[in-house]
Amino acid sequence: MSPKGDGAARPAAPGPQAAVPGIPGTGAPAYPAAADPHPAAPDAQSVSASDTAPTGADAAAPVQGAPVQDRPAASGAGVRLDRRASDEGGGGGDDYTLQAPDPRVAPEPHAAVCVACRAGRVDDDGYCENCGHAQPRERDHMEQERGPVAAVSDRGLRHHRNEDAFAVGTTTLPDGSPVSVAVVCDGVSSATRPDEASLAASRAANASLLDALPRGTHPQQAMHEAILAASEAVNALADEQGVEAREHAPQQNAPACTIVAAVVTAGLLVVGWVGDSRTYWIPVDRSAPAARLTEDDSWAAQMVAAGLMGEAEAYADHRAHAITGWLGADAYELEPHTAAFKPDRPGVVVVCTDGLWNYAESADEMAEAVPADAAERPLHAARVLVGHALDGGGHDNVTVALVPFPAVPQGAGSA
Amino acid sequence: MAIFSKSNVPRFSVDVYQNEYLPEGGRLVNAVVTVTATGGGTIGSAVAAPHLYSPGEGPSAAVVLMVDCSGSMDHPPTKMRNARDATAAAIDTLRDGVHFAVVAGTHLAREVYPGDGRLAVAGPDTREQAKQALRKLGAGGGTAIGTWLRRADRLLASADVAIRHGILLTDGRNEHESPEDLKAALDACAGRFTCDARGVGTDWEVKEVTAIASGLLGTADIVADPGGLAADFTRMMETAMGKEVADVSLRLWTPAGATVTFVKQVAPTVEELTDRRTEAGPRAGDYPLGSWGDESRDYHLCVEVPPAAVGREMLAARVSLVIPHPGGASRSTAAGGGGGSVQNLGAQGLVRAVWTDDLAASTSINPQVAHYTGQAELAEVIQEGLDLRKVGDMDGATAKLGRAVQLASASGNADTAKLLAKVVDVVDAATGTVRLKTKVEEADEMTLETRSTKTVRVKK
Incomplete structure (x- = not known):
């Protein structure tokens, strides 16, 4: 829902960031560092995730979160490719490519009675023939559960349509170990057709991940490619916008949205994002610190990162929520941020739009809002989190996906 | 000149221009509706060469x-x-x-x-x-x-x-x-x-x-x-x-509890239609538009709807085009819209209301609506100014005609501005500062009055 930032207001590119906000600098952090989201930074080259990722057994050891290089293609040798995609993983992708319902192919039943006045029938355009009220759309409230992953999206209380979208899925890596995927997108409301942008992006990224992971692509590489695939899907929307439409309304922006995604395996957690949608790490044992895993592409975040403003000052500015990165044909150079982590204990990954984190901004606040049994009952927890945002005012569309870590084999998930 | 391929029945289209966003508690929904009739691909100048129709073709x-x-x-x-x-x-x-x-x-x-x-x-x-x-x-x-x-x-x-x-x-x-x-x-x-x-x-x-x-x-x-x-x-x-179809009506559906504040043609001329409504079934009424050739006209609608909560969306009006008495054989003088067959011309436009707490969205005025609000005021102040001038209220006439000069200038209505300049001396068009001419040709005054309702379209 954030407006696009004015390119001219974009501050100087911040230097490489390492720290995850909300994590104490010393002590025994389970989660000491995020990967450098900027590919330009030379790789810190500590533990290669791929060395240990497929074997989750050693997770008991407090492995430090491993900053993995942004594009692990070069070190991809560590990923086993002993099974071909068609042997095992191929089917998984197909099953989960079309999760978010498309409101256009599922119109309201013709004889439906208006939910507002309960007197009129609903016409072909989705309005009541008596009182004129628009009827609830499929996307006003969406819920989905795939194995251990769950997501809920809601229109909120102040917006007339839901421009958020999500896609979730599960599949298996070539070694047979489970992997969970969640993608959340937030349409840029100042652009045209933001709802279509978020839907296209979430579907494309999810499909890309569910296709690449079973083939043995390193999760971080797969994440990078998924964001590029999502970007192409959104760009394609601008292309299909007719020449006539563009001439009629040349001032209108190309469709655009944010993206945030998480891939969870038995031992590895990879996040990727563009824009101001976020992921949080919430450990099951709440005595361990929670952490925010993403760094917003927003005006405020950039001001803080560049050292030009304090956090309080930056977030109080009216430009604070202007985003400086997005998917869309009019985006500046696309910089997909990815980061990989090796949590040393079980937890749950919160993947969400600003409609939620506006009401639980810090990692501690988010941890407080996440129910204690979130890893066991992710759908229930996602509903609770959406309720938290609605109770707070529901000023924006709210979308949250919960992905328990570590990923567990299908069927053994919920207890 | 390829008139032979032209269909005799024009195809109608309806385009709606509006700012659908209302503030909390807002009731008034304004929209400009452009109705265009096209006769199958030939240019509009076809009407200037009617002799090219062979008998029976028109x-x-x-x-x-x-x-x-x-x-x-x-x-x-x-x-x-x-x-x-x-x-x-x-x-x-x-x-x-x-x-x-x-x-x-x-x-x-x-x-x-x-x-x-x-x-x-x-x-x-x-x-x-x-x-x-x-x-x-x-x-x-x-x-x-x-x-x-x-x-x-x-x-x-x-x-x-x-x-x-x-x-x-x-x-x-x-x-x-x-x-x-x-x-x-x-x-x-x-x-x-x-x-x-x-x-x-x-x-x-x-x-x-x-x-x-x-x-x-x-x-x-x-x-x-x-x-x-x-x-x-x-x-x-x-x-x-060049007219190809007669007795076209604009059918306006509005939701329960809504009232139609006004319906007027605003291009090519201002024509009040509000009181010419004929009821046409539940919550719908027909407004006569006359006969059509290849042409385009604009209508300004204003509907007052019951307010709904922020975040809600309502259909404030559905605009369609009908011929209430197709065939035209048995036509009645009085309201006959209720019974009989009605030919729907297919095109429709939706006028929406969306309540928002985004002030930037709800306070902006659609450029088409703003433009035609100005054009309607222009026609009105010319009429009022000339009436005041006739009864000898020179101060009142100067104020009204000054406002007219200002509106004509700002909206680019050059023809009306020229006609005004024959009745008043324009000191400053931007501020509407004028002096009444002491001697005005009767023909000039009558021309201004007759043509006062002519409007121009929005500059795109």
Whole structure:
């Protein structure tokens, strides 16, 4: 829902960031560092995730979160490719490519009675023939559960349509170990057709991940490619916008949205994002610190990162929520941020739009809002989190996906 | 010139321009609706070459020409001659196969051609006979326009045709019947045929002529110099011959609890339609739009809806186009919209209301709505300014006409700005500072008043 930032207001590119906000600098952090989201930074080259990722057994050891290089293609040798995609993983992708319902192919039943006045029938355009009220759309409230992953999206209380979208899925890596995927997108409301942008992006990224992971692509590489695939899907929307439409309304922006995604395996957690949608790490044992895993592409975040403003000052500015990165044909150079982590204990990954984190901004606040049994009952927890945002005012569309870590084999998930 | 591929029934489209966002508690929904009729791919200038229609190819039509033959038409004598020439030019412009008649108008109506309550069918012979009959036209008698219209209605009703149209020329005031008689005649004829009205010279009453055109959904204009009549009549007949479908209505559905604040045509001229509604089923009403060729007109709607909570969306109006009495065979004068078959022309537009707490969204005014609000005010202040000037309120007239100059200048309505400049001295158009001219040609003042409702479209 954030407006696009004015390119001219974009501050100087911040230097490489390492720290995850909300994590104490010393002590025994389970989660000491995020990967450098900027590919330009030379790789810190500590533990290669791929060395240990497929074997989750050693997770008991407090492995430090491993900053993995942004594009692990070069070190991809560590990923086993002993099974071909068609042997095992191929089917998984197909099953989960079309999760978010498309409101256009599922119109309201013709004889439906208006939910507002309960007197009129609903016409072909989705309005009541008596009182004129628009009827609830499929996307006003969406819920989905795939194995251990769950997501809920809601229109909120102040917006007339839901421009958020999500896609979730599960599949298996070539070694047979489970992997969970969640993608959340937030349409840029100042652009045209933001709802279509978020839907296209979430579907494309999810499909890309569910296709690449079973083939043995390193999760971080797969994440990078998924964001590029999502970007192409959104760009394609601008292309299909007719020449006539563009001439009629040349001032209108190309469709655009944010993206945030998480891939969870038995031992590895990879996040990727563009824009101001976020992921949080919430450990099951709440005595361990929670952490925010993403760094917003927003005006405020950039001001803080560049050292030009304090956090309080930056977030109080009216430009604070202007985003400086997005998917869309009019985006500046696309910089997909990815980061990989090796949590040393079980937890749950919160993947969400600003409609939620506006009401639980810090990692501690988010941890407080996440129910204690979130890893066991992710759908229930996602509903609770959406309720938290609605109770707070529901000023924006709210979308949250919960992905328990570590990923567990299908069927053994919920207890 | 490829008119042969042209379909006789135009295709209609409806485009809605609005800011659908309302603030919390907001009720008024404004929208500009553009209705466009296109006849199958040929350019609009097709109407300028009607002789390219072969018989039967154009829509069936009937036209009655009503020519003022009152005594004043002889002063100066050229006026009667010019009127005859203009009528002859209009007859030459008739498409072959079109039914027509000529009525000489005085305090009564006399059928000059073909006579006996009949209509002639246009062809080389009938055109020649009609022009012969025109030569015998002389001036003498009074003026009772209502009788001319009733005669035209009777003649037009005798033909089973798609398009019925009248062309009326007068040079004087409607002195030989009461205003109520004329009003009654207009009401009786409304919806039965369309009529263009022209005033020649400067001795006629602007409000009478514009009321005829307005009531019968035609155009009004002044032809101050009788020498310009022939060209004007030719143009009028060309436009009439370009009409392809008659009796189109704008059907407006509004939700329960809503009221239609106004409906008006705002381009090419301002025409109030609010009070011409005919009920058409639950929460729907029809507003007459007259007959259409290849053309585009704009309408400004304002609907008051019951407010809903922030985040809610409502359909504030559904606009569609219908022909309430397709075929036109059994037409009634009174409201007949309820029963019988209705031909829906397919196109529709949705006017929405969305309540938001985003002030930037709810306070912005759609450019089309803003523009036509200004154009409607322009027509109004010209009328008010001229009325005040007539009763001697020079300060009031200066204020109103100053505002008119400001609006015309800001909206790019150059034609109206030029007409205003003949009535006032413009000191500063941007601020609307003007001085009334001490001496104003009567023709200039009447031209301004007659054309005050002409608008321009939004600059894109």
